Amino acid sequence: METSLEALLNPQVKDIQISGIRRLFNLIPNHPGALSLTIGQPDFPTPDHVKEAAKRAIDENQTTYTHNAGTIEVRRAASYFVEQRYGLRYRAEDEIITTNGVSEAIDIVLRAILEPGCEVVLPGPVYPAYEPLIRMALAHPVYVDTRDSDFILTAEKLERHLTDRTRCVILPYPSNPTGCTLPADELRRIADLLRDKNLFIISDEIYSELVYEGEHQSIATFPGMREKTIVVNGLSKSHAMTGWRIGFTFAPAYISNQMLKVHQYNATCASSVSQAAALEALTNGIDDASEMRKVYRDRRDYVCDRLEQMGLEVTRPSGAFYVFPSISKFGLSSWDFAVRMLAEALVAVVPGTAFSETGEGHVRISYAVFIETLAEGLNRMERFVKSLG
Ligand SMILES: Cc1ncc(COP(=O)(O)O)c(C=O)c1O
The missing domain is CATH 3.90.1150.10 (Aspartate Aminotransferase, domain 1)
Structure with missing residues (x-):
């Protein structure tokens, strides 16, 4: 009762x-x-050299608030890392935000772009955290069933689920729970389909360092896609750092500026000690x-x-x-x-x-x-x- x-x-x-x-x-x-x-x-x-960096940060009293988006050093390191590894180019100054894990990154993206009544298209089966955040924004999840295409979201299937209410498409590859990645030609077809559409793409690339066949490729590297894509990534899986809670958003400044307001008011900043650990992971631990x-x-x-x-x-x-x-x-x-x-x-x-x-x-x-x-x-x-x- x-x-x-x-x-x-x-x-x-x-x-x-x-x-x-x-x-x-x-x-x-x-x-x-x-x-x-x-x-x-x-x-x-977590790799020892990363743990040592965090201990040093504590001893050096790096224990205060940082810039809302994270220290400029950790943002530069994140910028360098994604450029070296995936050819993504984002300015540390105004296109990168350090978040409390990719969980918070997803939250600030969705809160910055969703309005009541709009739709978010996502391949199913999928990581379960997106749907509650979509619903809390009074928006609607639209699942594309990928079971009969080896869990690959094809451009053709995606097209059938787009409406004039679609605000955003989520591309979570490599995928939790299926482990699938999108083949390069399918990713290109999806980019071709979405390029001229009035919508955003959230590319959740948290497993990008754990790809066993071929190279990880981000949709944001295709012509015309950077402007409408928010890439989220983090250190939980790549550097065995789930408890440190470090993630990032990579997006053009016109989107990042809005997300930063949400992040400022819900978190202020990511943990300063974890940021020091992340700086080490993204520089000396680039191959960890x-x-x-x-x-x-x-x-x-x-x-x-x-x-x-x-x-x-x-x-x-x-x-x-x-x-x-x-x-x-x-x-x-x-x-x-x-x-x-x-x-x-x-x-x-x-x-x-x-x-x-x-x-x-x-x-x-x-x-x-x-x-x-x-x-x-x-x-x-x-x-x-x-x-x-
Ligand atoms: C696809 C996907 N995105 C995001 C997350 C959240 O990761 P984090 O620990 O960085 O918040 C997970 C965690 O399992 C995940 O599988």
């Missing part, structure tokens, strides 16, 4: 559901001995991801081989650290499959529906876990799958 004061709480916020990842995660303690393949963060520690990338790639191959041996259909991912096999042949919903596997085989994976309804028929397995855990988790999964017949 709602009290009268509860009735006064923002209905948009009350309507937000607890994420499916969290719901599944909350069940794990009920099953002692269960192994978790649900984790969405690197199992590596390469070792991790090799380990992840081997694990990816291992997981995919094991799943195929179990008879599961799997699209071999080319990035991030997730695999998203189909479980539809068992006739169970992805939620029931995950809950039963947890109870009967003591291994946790994330049901596909945690990533919108377009994830039904799949589960997400994270390989950001030690190889021994991964191997035992997959042994248990194999026994469970056999028991289903």
Whole structure:
């Protein structure tokens, strides 16, 4: 029963559901001995030289507010990093904002561009944090089901979902939960489709350092796209720095100026100590991801081989650290499959529906876990799958 004061709480916020990842995660303690393949963060520690830089920053009393957009040094380093690695060119002075993780970056972008009634097109299945932010802005998410195109958002599919209310398209590649990247020719077709349209593109490139086939390419590098694209990226995955909460927005000044106001009033600035760590990561640690990338790639191959041996259909991912096999042949919903596997085989994976309804028929397995855990988790999964017949 709602009290009268509860009735006064923002209905948009009350309507937000607890994420499916969290719901599944909350069940794990009920099953002692269960192994978790649900984790969405690197199992590596933050590189030592980055930790040392943060300790020095504390000793040198770099413990005050910084410029709202972050220190000019960290913005210059971010500018240098994305130019070296991806050919993106953004001015440190007025085109880059340092945020509290990519989570906050996504929030300030959406708040700067959305109005009630407008639509945001996004490929599904997709990272679950976009939809609540879209709904809080009284805008509408429009999912493009990518299940029958190997989780690739094709220009043709995208075109069918654009309306005169479309304010923005989200391109989250490499993808959480599928691990897919967009092939260069598809990215070009999408750029050609969107170039002359009156809308923005949010390119969430948080897994850009974890690409196993080919090179990461940003849509903002295509002719005419920089003006309408906001690139978000960060250090959580590339440098195993989830807890430091450092992200960035890269966008032309006319957009960055508006986002900076939102960021100023909700956060003031990112942590000064974390910014010092980020400066080190983006300069002396420009290649820090390469070792991790090799380990992840081997694990990816291992997981995919094991799943195929179990008879599961799997699209071999080319990035991030997730695999998203189909479980539809068992006739169970992805939620029931995950809950039963947890109870009967003591291994946790994330049901596909945690990533919108377009994830039904799949589960997400994270390989950001030690190889021994991964191997035992997959042994248990194999026994469970056999028991289903
Ligand atoms: C696609 C995607 N975007 C953004 C984030 C948020 O990352 P951060 O830790 O930088 O807030 C995540 C985290 O899992 C993610 O998977």
